[in-house]
Amino acid sequence: MRQAIGLLAAGLILAMLPLVGLPAFYESFLYLVFHWVALATSWSLLSGYAGYFSFGHGAFFGAGMYTVATLTAGLGAPFLAALPVAAVVATLLSLGIGAVVFRVKRLRGELFGLLTLAITFVLATIVLNTRLDGGPGVYLSNVPLPRLVASPTGTFYLLALGLAVLTLAAAYTITSSRLGLGLFAIHDDEDVAEVEGVPTFAYKLVAFALSAGIAGVAGGIHAMYVSYLTVPDTFSITVPLYVVLMSVLGGARHWLGPAVGAALITASLYAFTGGQQAILGRAVVAFVLILIVLLLPEGLVPAVLRRARGQRGRAADVAVAPILAAAGARTEAPATLDCRDVWRAFGGIQALRGVSLSVAPGEIVALVGPNGSGKTTLINVISGHHAADRGRVELGAATLTGRPAHEIAGLGVSRTYQIPRPFAHFSALDNVALAATFGSARCAPAEARAEARAWLEFTGLGRRAAALPHELNLHERKFLELARALAGRPRVILLDEVLSGLNPGEIASAVHLIRQIRERGVAILFVEHLMRAVLELSDRVVVLNEGEVIAAGGPREAMRAARVIEVYLGKAHVA
């Protein structure tokens, strides 16, 4: 809140600048600073926060420029009326792209970057070969500029300042909202974010649309500023490269980072414009930027803030023994998980062949079988990570089959991963708070953190709340997974080899924890190879082999089945 008030106050003070009577150059210079602040910050909304590195910001910027050029110079529309249309055009363009691209899982990372770059070239080609430009460029000097203040430079300055303040306000709001939390989770591990309840597709689309809309407005203003548009200048690599550089320099995951990067780089453009040292100066600037990026990979703002805060909150003590605490929680209505005739194939490999099982509230069902028998696939299908080819999965009255993973999480299904997959840039507390926010609990931010603290205490990680995942040992990471799964207030929890890799003491703690979870009425389906724990914990056992259920029943009964001994155990485990 203090930051928001500071931002607003700074905006109001800066808005007074044209009244001071400074030479027009300073307004013009600051116009460019704020122009880049808006562009870089808007880029970071998707690319910085969600990690979808876009090289297509120039396309939305260019769409805004040519929208304003077409409406004003071509159709005689007033400039200020054309600006919202520029935003709409750029937004619609991004929604069209995002609606297709964000559905394709393989179009992540560098492929997304290349695709967006290609879109810029495609758009440039369309503009160049149609009446939008056609080649000779579009001239805007005859378009009247409304005077917000006495001078045109002052008007441009105020427009850019306004856009920059609004963009920063949007960035600040997003970073402290569910949307921001979800985007940051997508950045770290999109699949896990979806399974934790983050509506990844919708969030990416919203961020992309907002990012593009702001770029469109920035382009629309800039069209009037440069007054002569050509396709090579408009759709050059300058915009996408600069916004990336500015954001990386300032810190792409912080709401203020890209703005700081934009201000520094724009100022550096002017630092060495003298005719005699221009080339040397630019080389020096480039060298300094490279050094900063190398030495402070997370960006200037996060680095400075980290230094300012010191090491506070980073408790180093490891709490191995779980400290049980009551997580003050609303209890969801218990429900039975029911899988009926579930099939799933990967190409020619049939991973699941008509699996049916059910887990009642407060029941622990162990899912066992040799490697490759389909245990993890079944968990992936139940949690929505994979779709079933046939069959149904139900939770109480709700059908899970066909729903996206985040909806399934919202209905009360949580899971852990065999190899822990925490969000790498989140503290342990934030990892758990995310699940409390997006799981079936749907906590508000403050409530989510309180909930997260309770579950961290419950799993014995209370003193490790501020630690980043890479600072935790395997046991702690496993328990973090558990805390995260519990924070969603699940009705069903799917535990995928949660005990593997733990020492006997840690296993005992974990077994104790799982029993406590069961006492809360949660249905537990757990995949495990550790037979001692299976026998100790489970009410029933389901044995899978090559995607089929080969035995089911009480633990001792199932383990004695001849087929189970033949394909899985190799010897009778239960005397």
Place this chain on the structure above:
Amino acid sequence: MVRGALVALILVTFAATALAAPAGPPIRIGGTLALTGPLAPTALLHKIAGEIYVDELNKGNGLLGRPVEWGLLDDQSKPDLTRSLYEKLITVDKVDLLMGPYATSGILAAMGVAQRYQKVFPHHSFGMPHLAKYEMHFPTAAFGPEPNRTVPTTVFDALAATSNPPKTVAIVTSKFSSAQFQSSGAKEVAEKRGLKVVLYLEYEFGNRDWGALAARVKDANPDFLWIGVLGLDGNQMLEAMKKLDYTPPRHFHLFPAPGPLALAPDAKNALSVTVFEEHPPFMSNAGAAKLVPLFRERATKANVPYPYVETQVAGSWAAWQCLEAAVTATKSLDDKVLAQWLKKNRVDTIIGKLRFDGPNNYGDDLFRVKQVQDGKWVVVWPREFAAPGARLLPP
């Protein structure tokens, strides 16, 4: 005896005055050039020309007896930066006079600033005359007000005067604004003259796929190929056609990189246009004899690949000549006074007599047709501007 002494005294006094070092506060002329960025290689030519001009001014009497300072800034080939730097020059540095940047986009960006502050704005490399509406801009890229009509007319006149004038024309042009502008004009001019345009193609600025274009030209098999090139496009187009075992009988290049094209083995008899080449009668133009050796010396030192004065350098020099002529004639630095003088008077420059009293302050189209002959550019048309003994060589 006394009379002789008096004459000697007058001569000495005059010489002393004439050679007096400029004194007083400097006259500051501000401008930008693309010293870095994609336009830098060509902008360097303008930098060298401007530096020589200012040095020569200061070796003499300066301007109005005052030394001249050229406040040159690097606009990094960016129109938005160009605009703000001209605002800096005018509102912060408070320069006395302006000199334009390099290339059309930057000039338009700076022209808006000059217009807002009512500054005289000479410039040397603007390719779209119909877009220059400011009443105090003075262009020395002497295309005339309608280069889309006059430049092709000059070229087709030259071809018509040969023993075997072309009957069919192919036009392949970059979509770069000024190139496309003149090339589309060439199509209209050719058709009006009764020539058959067998092919008209536009390619995108930065194109690298010349094979397809070359194949289309080969199929069209024109008597004359007009290429609306920029830089090295023409060389690449000729190489692509050679790979198809095809050489157009005549080929014209609008804005080529002059050195590489002149030296390319495939560019024999290539045609282009120019306002200046280092041979008579151009060498008799004002300032040519001074500039040519100085430019060669400095350009060679700066590793310029083609250290000869031609269109870009001469246009730049002419812009400085116009500014000096106006200041000297009016003894004023007042922008309106200078502009009035320039509108009313012709200026004797290295590219000929310039006038600014036509539409959008454009005067005559001073572009002539030149041809690569023995690895050098020589003007071949109009005849009165042709190099001694040179004529347009037939295919």
